[in-house]
Amino acid sequence: xxxxNPKKGLIVxxxxxxxxxxxxxxxxxxYLAVLLALMGxxxxxxxxxxQEGLSITGMSDIVSWGLYISNFTFFVGVAAAAxxxxxxxxxxxxxxxxEVVIIGESVAVGALVMCxxxxxxxxxxxxxxxxxxxxxxxxxxxxxxLTWDVLxxxxxxxxxxxxxxxILYSNYHNREPVGWKYRPFVxxxxxxxxxxxxxxxxxxxxxxxxxxxxxxxxxxxxxxSAFAAGPAxxxxxxxxxxxxxxxxxxxxxxxxxxxxxxxxxxxxxxMLFSEVFKEFYTFTHHSLAAQYLFxxxxxxxxxxxxxxxxxxxxxxGTLLFAFDPTKGNPRYLMVxxxxxxxxxxxxxxxxxxxxxxxxSPMGEVVDYTPSSFEIFITLGVLAxxxxxxxxxxxxxxxILPRYKEGHLEPETAGL
Amino acid sequence: xxxxxxxxxxxxxxxxxxxxxxxxxxKGVSIAAAAGSASLVTGGCGSVASSEExxxxxxxxxxxxxxxxxxxxxxxxxxxxxxxxxxxRGLDIQxxxxxxxxNVLFGYAFNITRCxxxxxxxxxxxxxxxxxxxxxxxxxxxxxxxxxQLDPTSGDGKxxxxxxxxxxxxxxxxxxxxENAPCIKACPTKATWREPDGIVxxxxxxxxxxxxxxxxxxxxxxxxxxxxxxxxxxxxxxxxHYLGNRMRWKGVMEKxxxxxxxxxxxxxxxxxxxxxxxxxxxxxxxxxxxxxxxxLKNKKVFRFKEELNTDPKFWYFMD
Numbered sequence: 034x035x036x037x038n039p040k041k042g043l044i045v046x047x048x049x050x051x052x053x054x055x056x057x058x059x060x061x062x063x064y065l066a067v068l069l070a071l072m073g074x075x076x077x078x079x080x081x082x083x084q085e086g087l088s089i090t091g092m093s094d095i096v097s098w099g100l101y102i103s104n105f106t107f108f109v110g111v112a113a114a115a116x117x118x119x120x121x122x123x124x125x126x127x128x129x130x131x132e133v134v135i136i137g138e139s140v141a142v143g144a145l146v147m148c149x150x151x152x153x154x155x156x157x158x159x160x161x162x163x164x165x166x167x168x169x170x171x172x173x174x175x176x177x178x179l180t181w182d183v184l185x186x187x188x189x190x191x192x193x194x195x196x197x198x199x200i201l202y203s204n205y206h207n208r209e210p211v212g213w214k215y216r217p218f219v220x221x222x223x224x225x226x227x228x229x230x231x232x233x234x235x236x237x238x239x240x241x242x243x244x245x246x247x248x249x250x251x252x253x254x255x256x257x258s259a260f261a262a263g264p265a266x267x268x269x270x271x272x273x274x275x276x277x278x279x280x281x282x283x284x285x286x287x288x289x290x291x292x293x294x295x296x297x298x299x300x301x302x303x304m305l306f307s308e309v310f311k312e313f314y315t316f317t318h319h320s321l322a323a324q325y326l327f328x329x330x331x332x333x334x335x336x337x338x339x340x341x342x343x344x345x346x347x348x349x350g351t352l353l354f355a356f357d358p359t360k361g362n363p364r365y366l367m368v369x370x371x372x373x374x375x376x377x378x379x380x381x382x383x384x385x386x387x388x389x390x391x392x393s394p395m396g397e398v399v400d401y402t403p404s405s406f407e408i409f410i411t412l413g414v415l416a417x418x419x420x421x422x423x424x425x426x427x428x429x430x431x432i433l434p435r436y437k438e439g440h441l442e443p444e445t446a447g448l
Numbered sequence: 449x450x451x452x453x454x455x456x457x458x459x460x461x462x463x464x465x466x467x468x469x470x471x472x473x474x475k476g477v478s479i480a481a482a483a484g485s486a487s488l489v490t491g492g493c494g495s496v497a498s499s500e501e502x503x504x505x506x507x508x509x510x511x512x513x514x515x516x517x518x519x520x521x522x523x524x525x526x527x528x529x530x531x532x533x534x535x536x537r538g539l540d541i542q543x544x545x546x547x548x549x550x551n552v553l554f555g556y557a558f559n560i561t562r563c564x565x566x567x568x569x570x571x572x573x574x575x576x577x578x579x580x581x582x583x584x585x586x587x588x589x590x591x592x593x594x595x596x597q598l599d600p601t602s603g604d605g606k607x608x609x610x611x612x613x614x615x616x617x618x619x620x621x622x623x624x625x626x627e628n629a630p631c632i633k634a635c636p637t638k639a640t641w642r643e644p645d646g647i648v649x650x651x652x653x654x655x656x657x658x659x660x661x662x663x664x665x666x667x668x669x670x671x672x673x674x675x676x677x678x679x680x681x682x683x684x685x686x687x688x689h690y691l692g693n694r695m696r697w698k699g700v701m702e703k704x705x706x707x708x709x710x711x712x713x714x715x716x717x718x719x720x721x722x723x724x725x726x727x728x729x730x731x732x733x734x735x736x737x738x739x740x741x742x743x744l745k746n747k748k749v750f751r752f753k754e755e756l757n758t759d760p761k762f763w764y765f766m767d
Contacts, residue, residue, distance in 0.1 A: 085698075087698075087699065088698070094671055095668075152658075155659075157657015157659070158657045158699045171638040179636040183636070240630065242664055242665055389663070395589065395621060396599075
């Protein structure tokens with residue numbers, strides 16, 4: 034390995050990163066403890082589910098995907114949204130975005146970890162997952178869209194792990210990353226980001242059995258909502274870093290992110306309106322799922338308050354971003370981002386997945402309520418993702434400024 | 449390979465007897481590793497019977513997709529499963545792996561004029577196919593409809609009253625064994641496929657329980673085992689087929705198999721056999737003299753959700 038100082042090899046890099054990841058004040062350790070407690074509760078609940086089967090969830094033969102797949106779908110979008118930072122940072126050499134692109138990529142990695150965990154906890158036979166590995170198993174590619182999703186998600190995870198790792202590793206050794214070594218992968222990851230979200234949409238879109246999903250607008254709408262909700266998440270992370278650490282984040286970044294979010298959120302709302310128009314102007318048999326979602330059907334209306342809350346949050350968030358009187362006050366932006374994030378999380382999570390199943394292909398209407406086990410497992414997965422994001426970002430926050438200042442002294446660590 | 453497998457249970461038993469020398473301990477290490485991991489999976493303890501069970505489960509866990517097995521491997525897994533049934537439930541079963549017959553393509557026709565909604569078909573299916581009694585799994589659903597409709601989705605699938613009811617008619621639904629089945633396309637592991645005789649089957653051992661097939665089926669023809677299915681021992685149908693009514697477990701998909709364990713022996717499916725009104729017609733579509741061909745030729749037939757181009761092998765007709 035060619036390094037300026039042989040002592041600073043890979044092992045030192047890793048041990049320094051771990052040290053920086055885990056160092057912090059009391060508040061940081063409380064935050065870590067909360068995440069670990071949530072993960073512990075999730076692991077316990079999953080243990081029960083593993084023993085007793087998915088019968089301890091609220092799912093049934095009619096609503097056969099629930100909270101897990103809803104969250105999976107949403108966080109694929111968050112992962113894809115890192116491209117909104119990658120594209121300007123690496124391709125257009127935008128200086129502001131270049132400062133934070135690694136943070137965006139860390140958010141993507143955390144989101145992907147959540148996606149893969151959500152898929153795993155949803156499976157009836159997780160220990161048989163090797164049946165899908167080509168060679169020792171049977172991989173139904175290209176026929177099954179699920180196999181495409183396995184490929185694109187794992188590929189995107191690899192791209193979003195290796196590129197930042199290489200850049201951080203180079204910076205750690207006080208070197209400029211070599212363009213040809215990582216730039217091709219950056220280009221690839223831009224197309225890949227679009228593909229993870231389109232393929233995930235195609236999972237649903239390709240099913241004529243489910244008229245609510247079998248809609249050509251689903252893929253594009255996934256992208257629009259992802260490019261609104263994803264940068265909103267990244268913005269929340271950046272605000273948290275700005276408020277809680279000494280890492281400086283230029284306010285120009287927030288203005289640029291805001292512009293991306295507004296455009297994507299408006300496109301998303303236009304598409305939502307277009308869908309609602311199609312369902313309700315000429316009400317057909319295929320509109321029953323939309324009726325169930327927005328107004329309730331045959332006395333079943335558990336999603337109605339949720340979807341209207343989501344639409345209200347969506348519109349509020351979009352308006353707050355579009356007409357920002359504070360010109361980028363972090364607290365104001367935090368409220369706007371949280372509002373948009375929550376709105377899209379509901380609308381594109383269970384607001385999308387559950388109505389696909391109701392009414393059933395045989396016209397039956399049931400309500401779905403997640404069980405407490407299901408909620409604990411979901412919280413555990415979310416905590417695991419947040420932990421991954423945190424532990425990835427913290428070393429970056431040490432390495433990047435030191436590299437910028439041109440003197441990297443690992444022994445004076447700490448944030 | 450085969451030779452090793454036959455000897456292995458003895459060695460494992462000896463090792464677990466705990467009276468072995470250091471040398472035989474080292475000899476047994478590789479096998480013990482396998483047995484030990486197996487007992488991790490199964491939670492078994494060290495008795496000879498449970499080590500045999502652990503060994504069989506271990507071999508079962510690493511077997512191939514059914515369609516890739518040679519005839520010897522198919523026979524071996526059936527033998528293992530029969531033995532496991534004996535060890536786990538104390539039940540002697542006969543499991544078949546009967547292949548499809550040549551020049552057979554099964555088809556089904558349902559007479560909506562005759563059906564009176566007695567539900568004998570549902571009951572027979574539950575008994576025949578060892579369906580979970582706890583969650584009350586049914587492959588067949590009967591929908592009660594008002595005149596003026598021909599769509600089960602507008603009917604009542606939960607009726608519970610004396611039948612027949614004046615001015616009502618009944619439609620039975622189940623897996624339609626589509627020629628162009630969306631469920632097969634969806635499965636990420638090729639755990640579900642259409643046999644040459646037209647039966648859409650599931651390799652329960654290969655299914656990973658993702659439930660994408662369930663989402664893809666436009667007819668709600670598939671059922672998932674949310675928990676471990678419960679069938680009282682005395683009610684278990686011991687005449688089983690690998691691709692049919694053998695016992696399932698939590699986390700796998702299952703469905704109507706046109707009673708593959710019966711129909712490949714030349715019998716009618718349990719539902720058609722049990723129907724007191726003669727509403728259910730089952731037979732070989734490739735046999736020009738079969739009753740199903742008579743129905744298709746002489747009755748006005750239709751299929752459910754024809755516009756989806758799934759090409760079901762299940763027709764409805766009227767007298």
